[in-house]
Amino acid sequence: MLRRLASLATSVTAAAALTVAGLPAPAVAASVACRPVAGSPRCGVWTGTVAWVADGDTLLVDLNGDKTHTPRSIRLIGVQAMEQHVYSPKPAKRRGDCHALEATARVESLIRAGKGVVRLTAQKSGSQSRDRPLRSISVKINGKWRDIGEDLVRHGYALWLPFAGEWAWDSAYELAEAEASAEKNLMWDDDYCGVGPAAGADLTVWANSDADGDDGSNLNGEWIRVGNRGSSPVDVGGWWVRDSGLRRYTFAAGTVVPAGGAVYVHVGKGVDTATDKYWGLTGPIFTNVDPVHHSVGEGAYLFDPQGDLRQSFVYPCRVRCGSPLTGKVALKVKYGGVEKIEVVNVSDQPIDLQGHVVVSRYQYRFEESTVLGPGESTVVPLAGGRAVLDDRGGEVRLQTSDMWTVACRWWGTGKC
The missing domain is CATH 2.40.50.90 (OB fold (Dihydrolipoamide Acetyltransferase, E2P))
Structure with missing residues (x-):
């Protein structure tokens, strides 16, 4: 939407x-x-x-x-x-x-x-x-x-x-x-406004712009994920996230992004927990990529209390795109009868699927660490067990969260 x-x-x-x-x-x-x-x-x-x-x-x-x-x-x-x-x-x-x-x-x-x-x-x-x-x-x-x-x-x-x-x-x-x-x-420049808190923290930002189903009916399916790849927790009280407009959500004092974990800011309403926060907005805010309607994407941004832009997520990727999984994964797709999508590690080293998305008519996001050993595979859960693949033709892609294609499998009238 x-x-x-x-x-x-x-x-x-x-x-x-x-x-x-x-x-x-x-x-x-x-x-x-x-x-x-x-x-x-x-x-x-x-x-x-x-x-x-x-x-x-x-x-x-x-x-x-x-x-x-x-x-x-x-x-x-x-x-x-x-x-x-x-x-x-x-x-x-x-x-x-x-x-x-x-x-x-x-x-x-x-x-x-x-x-x-x-x-x-x-x-x-x-x-x-x-x-x-x-x-x-x-x-x-x-x-x-x-x-x-x-x-x-x-x-x-x-x-x-x-x-x-x-x-x-x-x-x-x-x-x-x-x-x-x-x-x-x-x-x-992430310290232009001055040396801020948690200097050197290894934080990430990921926005899900396209909620499952209708965006307007699933506001909490739109979110900004602030991840922490470091070995120490990061206190983000007073930090704020925003879209490209003026809307911003400020983290309450005491909000902590755990080491190896994440805090989610959901667009809609809900009851805050340690790891899930709710913006309380009444409509979707992120633009979906939709070439037919000339919509090319947008972004989400994380600022510290001094006003420094510490991390960002702009989609789709346009510069310095890529993935550490390139050449290391393959997709297996069964589209007739009982449907099945598998992601296979075809390399001789362990790989982590975190931050990647399987895209067909339905999306599945690897939001948390999902490690596959050499030769191992994982079956992608489909939408409640419903058929989501068209037998006449289609494609399945493994993409980075900012929409850069890592692997693609097509059949029939599909195209990669």
Whole structure:
């Protein structure tokens, strides 16, 4: 189920105050390619002059053709900067979370380089976030248009944030985020905000974006798993996890991720235990990968109390993908009669399936350590014993949690 994007959090700010309801609409937009690549969809295009930069993802722009000189608050498509709490055209007066002011300053520097003139594009002219028009914004530097959102994500000033209906930028921004993460740019530097608690802890993050059945009816089937591969427990009280939007869940004081274990944060409601926490949300939050509807993925993120991004999980994998199981496992599939899926260790060394997923019409996740000796196999439990494989054709894949295929077995009309 595709995530229904929730509105961004609001606060009474100068930026919000300058969003003026009832302003005349700009002149009818022309049409251009949304991105300078082959096959790009078409976008409406507007121009304007920036009055000032409110924060790392919101600009106040005097739009050409709207018959006013009143700046409008414009929300950048595809990015989420860290939260700024005090807004001002004067940098010295601003306040915000770690990385927030850096993002604002980066946008300002790009605007200055483009002499304040911007080009705005969107697939849908009516796209909005909290009454602010959603637009991709570019500045012309040295004769070429530079996408501000892509620059922010690529250099680690902001996270990639998909917006429903404005998908033209998603693949490029997802790749930009993967590259920024691999290079540990700015917010991907895990001690940029200062040396935090449990420095050097070997933590992992895994988000299950696609709950079994209907996501909206199985909210607790969507979760974020914080794992600990170390030999000592890690106290994560005051740490928080989030999706790519503003939603965050903060761990209560005394929450501990056990050595070799994990703590789960389920999206829906429930009674907390030592290892299972409940966000209490009323709808799914993670975007499922769905190429037909131009949905390419999303991410989950773990921050420490100082605001450092300590671990992340962005799916599907785009950079430095792989698995230690490559070439060491095979799949055996019986799709007629009594169905059976087996994962076999074909290597001469033990392997651990933890962090991998068997995907057919039904998914089975190896969330905990599952070690197979050389030549050993394990039978994958199917959905309540029900038939899940189509005799006419299909495929079964063993994937990493971030959707990189390790092994595949197909039959009939299937394809690997």
